[in-house]
Amino acid sequence: MLATPPVPDELLQAFRDYETMLIIGHKNPDGDALGSQLALGSVLSRMGKRVHLLSPGPFERHEIKHLQDQFLDIIPPDADPAVSLAVVLDCSTIDRIGSFADAIRDFPTAVIDHHAAGEPFGDITYICSRAFSVTFLILEVIKALGMEPTKQEAELLLFGLVTDTGFFRHVIARRGEIFQTAAELVDAGASPKDAYEQMYGSRPFASKQLLGLLLSRTEFHYGGRLLVTWETRSEHEQYGEQMRDSESLYGQLLSTEGCEAVLYIREDVEDGCTVGLRSRHVVDVSAIAASFGGGGHRRAAGFVHHGDREEIQRELITLFAPLLQESSQKTVAGKQV
Numbered sequence: 414m415l416a417t418p419p420v421p422d423e424l425l426q427a428f429r430d431y432e433t434m435l436i437i438g439h440k441n442p443d444g445d446a447l448g449s450q451l452a453l454g455s456v457l458s459r460m461g462k463r464v465h466l467l468s469p470g471p472f473e474r475h476e477i478k479h480l481q482d483q484f485l486d487i488i489p490p491d492a493d494p495a496v497s498l499a500v501v502l503d504c505s506t507i508d509r510i511g512s513f514a515d516a517i518r519d520f521p522t523a524v525i526d527h528h529a530a531g532e533p534f535g536d537i538t539y540i541c542s543r544a545f546s547v548t549f550l551i552l553e554v555i556k557a558l559g560m561e562p563t564k565q566e567a568e569l570l571l572f573g574l575v576t577d578t579g580f581f582r583h584v585i586a587r588r589g590e591i592f593q594t595a596a597e598l599v600d601a602g603a604s605p606k607d608a609y610e611q612m613y614g615s616r617p618f619a620s621k622q623l624l625g626l627l628l629s630r631t632e633f634h635y636g637g638r639l640l641v642t643w644e645t646r647s648e649h650e651q652y653g654e655q656m657r658d659s660e661s662l663y664g665q666l667l668s669t670e671g672c673e674a675v676l677y678i679r680e681d682v683e684d685g686c687t688v689g690l691r692s693r694h695v696v697d698v699s700a701i702a703a704s705f706g707g708g709g710h711r712r713a714a715g716f717v718h719h720g721d722r723e724e725i726q727r728e729l730i731t732l733f734a735p736l737l738q739e740s741s742q743k744t745v746a747g748k749q750v
């Protein structure tokens with residue numbers, strides 16, 4: 414078990430010194446970005462700070478939709494760079510915050526993040542790629558400030574932790590610190606049962622139908638080591654972003670016998686598609702995503718491609734050739750084609 418690096422003193426000092434906090438998370442926010450923002454915002458409010466929570470949205474994931482009301486999509490015009498600190502959470506590159514990147518140009522900026530790949534930015538950084546989630550780091554910040562999380566803050570922090578670890582399924586041996594952190598949060602009032610219900614409970618049946626469609630069209634490459642599926646524009650329009658259950662899709666595909674990596678491409682941006690990459694043991698998908706201007710973690714990464722879906726799909730499949738043992742076999746949903 415390794416200790417997390419200490420929270421930089423200059424970050425703690427900035428939290429004490431600045432009057433106003435602009436807390437910003439990434440586009441297409443998830444439970445880690447929003448949970449970190451809300452929990453840190455709550456702590457800083459308790460310290461007497463004026464807090465603005467900012468998100469470029471869109472709030473499309475099923476489990477976070479209800480949080481939208483608490484976030485602004487523009488910086489309040491009266492925010493003064495002389496007394497305000499911009500705090501960017503869960504972003505390895507500044508373009509992840511969309512138009513806020515320009516808007517905070519004149520503001521001192523702190524960054525708290527846990528991504529392996531990216532282009533570091535900001536005046537004060539607390540970046541730890543070993544951290545399971547940014548909420549994991551926010552708990553360190555809270556303790557370093559000499560405070561304890563409230564029940565609500567603990568719930569938000571646990572929500573980020575279970576989001577980014579697939580409810581602890583991605584945790585490997587000798588990383589016991591995650592359970593110490595989880596225990597602290599549960600003892601502070603967070604409920605894993607409620608967090609599970611929030612993440613996976615009460616999804617519309619259409620999300621299961623979309624999942625079935627994506628599973629049934631899956632292509633097998635390199636003897637089943639690479640599994641590839643996609644969502645067309647018309648399917649995306651038919652089902653909508655809300656019906657997407659990527660977590661279940663990746664879970665089903667990665668648990669297929671012989672599977673090492675998964676590619677899931679969605680025609681969900683105006684002039685192109687979003688590419689999601691996952692791997693089990695060997696392939697560092699963050700390196701692949703980074704070579705296309707994206708980012709992420711070794712086992713989970715992605716990028717946006719401006720261009721044709723079928724073209725990038727072919728290119729990516731070819732890129733996996735040296736990473737997975739070559740085989741000419743190709744099958745659809747388990748059948749040879």
Ligand SMILES: [Mn+2]
Binds near residue numbers: 503
């Ligand atoms: Mn995260």
